[in-house]
Amino acid sequence: MDQIIREDLDAIRGSIDPRAFQGKSVMVSGGSGFLGSWICDTLIGLDSRIICVDNLSTGVFENIDHLKGVKGFEFEKADVCTYSRSPKVDMVFHLASRPAPEDYQKHPVETALANATGADRMLDLARKNDARVFYASSSEAYGDPEVFPTPESYEGKVNPLGPRSSYEEGKRFGEALCKAYHDEYGLDVRIARLFNSYGPRLRAEGLYGRAISRFILQALRGDDITVFGDGSQTRSFCYVTDTVSGSLLFMSLDRSSDLVLNIGAKEECKILDLAESIKRLAFSESSIDFLPVPAGDHMRRLPDTGRTEKLLRWTPSTRLDVGLERTLKWFSSKKTSLPGPF
16 A cells, blocks of 8 residues: 555544444445545554455456455455345445446446445345445436535436436435335435545546546646546546545434435536646646537536535545645556556
8 A cells, every 4th residue: 555545544534533433344335446445444444344345347456455364354256236145234335336427328237226226235234234324326416406506405407318317317216215224114324425536546547537537647648638528517526535534424423314415525626627737737748638528418516515514524625736636646656557658
């Protein structure tokens, strides 16, 4: 594990009360993915016992390879949709999904089922154990919103037959299923609508790459930085330490009357500004290439985090420029293991 990740893990652990997780048995579906691996690393350092379940369709075993042989950590290569074991657990984090639009549009059935059948498997496991559940929903559950900042009470504007429907409606159904288990069985569920997160371990290549990681890889190589449309779309980018600390603070609460919270940064950033910032930070001579806007792309993302700040006493603490510098530094240190020539 490299120094940047070690420092960031220390920051996460320092921001939460470890007693909520010490000695707990925790299932993490999608545990070798971007956020899942950070949760595994954080909790194993708090003396939790981790069962990491991942079919490695988008997760990377390298993210958790250093945990092999660590006391209390177990990796199980399995599809969450067909998971049949019934281990004793105190908490379940359901993060298994395909988060990159280009990827989930190529695998819409698998994407929808991870948030339907997969969520049902995890919720049923939690019900049998009277365990607490964290469901990683998404800002995509709001679809193409018309209210900004977007509060949790906003019901969304989603096209059930659109190009993003497998993910957007999948997340919405997963939320509905969490609510159903809560109402019928009294299950303790926490639904986090996660906005764009970034940082070390974010995949960069091909269909799995998202804007920040793709821009960084292109800038480091000297390739054209590819921006969709004119780059006037906005997103709110939250550094991984803030996303994970907010998620764990939510999970550490005693049973909460708030089933759903937005977790994300409060500042909007234009995609073109993001590309130019990364180019500058990388001292890159890359040009910016403007490509057609993908079908179904949304123009704005901006969370209302007032409820989250009040309930968790949490707010993102990492400025975008600082987070980008750390992410860029991590990617630079991984040149030999990243795809393509440098």
